[in-house]
Amino acid sequence: MHKASKEMKKILPQVDLIIEVLDARIPFSSQNPMLAELRGDKPCIKVLNKIDLADPELTALWQSHLEQDINVKTLTMNARHNDRIADLIALALSMVPGKVQGVKNVQTMIMGIPNVGKSTLINSLAGRQIAKTGNEPAITKMQQRIKLDKGIVLHDTPGVLWPNLENPHSGYRLAITGAIKETAIDNDDIALYAVEYLLDAYPDLLKQRFGLSEIPESGMDALEVIGTKRGCLRSGGRVDLERVAKIILTEIRAGTLGLISWEKPDIIEREWAEVLVV
Numbered sequence: 001m002h003k004a005s006k007e008m009k010k011i012l013p014q015v016d017l018i019i020e021v022l023d024a025r026i027p028f029s030s031q032n033p034m035l036a037e038l039r040g041d042k043p044c045i046k047v048l049n050k051i052d053l054a055d056p057e058l059t060a061l062w063q064s065h066l067e068q069d070i071n072v073k074t075l076t077m078n079a080r081h082n083d084r085i086a087d088l089i090a091l092a093l094s095m096v097p098g099k100v101q102g103v104k105n106v107q108t109m110i111m112g113i114p115n116v117g118k119s120t121l122i123n124s125l126a127g128r129q130i131a132k133t134g135n136e137p138a139i140t141k142m143q144q145r146i147k148l149d150k151g152i153v154l155h156d157t158p159g160v161l162w163p164n165l166e167n168p169h170s171g172y173r174l175a176i177t178g179a180i181k182e183t184a185i186d187n188d189d190i191a192l193y194a195v196e197y198l199l200d201a202y203p204d205l206l207k208q209r210f211g212l213s214e215i216p217e218s219g220m221d222a223l224e225v226i227g228t229k230r231g232c233l234r235s236g237g238r239v240d241l242e243r244v245a246k247i248i249l250t251e252i253r254a255g256t257l258g259l260i261s262w263e264k265p266d267i268i269e270r271e272w273a274e275v276l277v278v
């Protein structure tokens with residue numbers, strides 16, 4: 001973290017534009033808090049990636065929320081596809097006026113916490129396999145500088161950038177979406193958090209996916225019913241919470257429940273108010 005911040009401070013003065021990759025399902029929790037501090041008023045494109053898994057209505061809300069900052073533009077993306085790469089390049093060029101194309105290069109820096117899809121996007125931008133990708137967070141990568149079309153130079157951020165865990169809800173959301181694999185929170189606790197949120201925000205998706213005859217009254221009820229349905233039983237007939245939790249989390253991460261986002265701008269504001277009071 002310290003090394004990454006030092007390197008970033010060194011590169012930033014030469015950078016015209018920042019491309020921050022976020023997970024569209026958790027645009028707040030997948031931010032790196034250092035960026036807001038170091039960025040100043042440098043133009044920034046916030047790429048809301050994994051759009052194929054996120055709730056389109058909430059994504060639109062997040063886009064207008066993030067674009068309240070006049071130096072920020074957003075772009076939605078599925079980095080596994082190349083269909084928005086030309087839009088990203090065009091947006092980047094439009095945000096750096098004064099750099100005449102072909103006369104001077106546009107220096108951009110791409111950054112993102114582990115597992116948001118930064119390497120996948122770098123590979124799509126470069127049109128070839130440059131960065132290592134994988135579902136394991138925090139794969140170490142070398143700092144690199146890549147020349148793209150139209151005089152754009154892309155600097156990859158060195159080191160690993162961590163998300164902000166000051167808001168305790170962010171830890172749960174990062175764990176639910178799979179950004180953080182090793183956490184101090186137990187799987188059954190994460191699954192209970194997820195199911196309680198789903199009961200509140202997307203009860204029908206939960207009901208449909210697990211074939212429930214009615215919407216459970218509480219998160220604990222939901223774990224019990226789903227556990228029974230999926231045969232996660234201990235001897236004596238009690239539900240094995242750890243097993244059902246793993247099933248639920250695997251399904252959520254694979255996107256099989258449907259398009260789900262795990263936070264809204266107004267929820268974040270409320271949560272921050274609570275964090276500040278405590």
Ligand code: GDP
Nearest residue numbers: 050078079114115116117118119120133134135
């Ligand atoms: P990085 O740690 O930010 O560099 O993340 P990676 O590029 O290694 O991606 C992490 C995982 O997310 C990989 O399994 C990718 O295939 C997957 N991934 C990347 N972009 C998308 C996307 O837009 N949609 C979906 N569903 N998965 C993606």
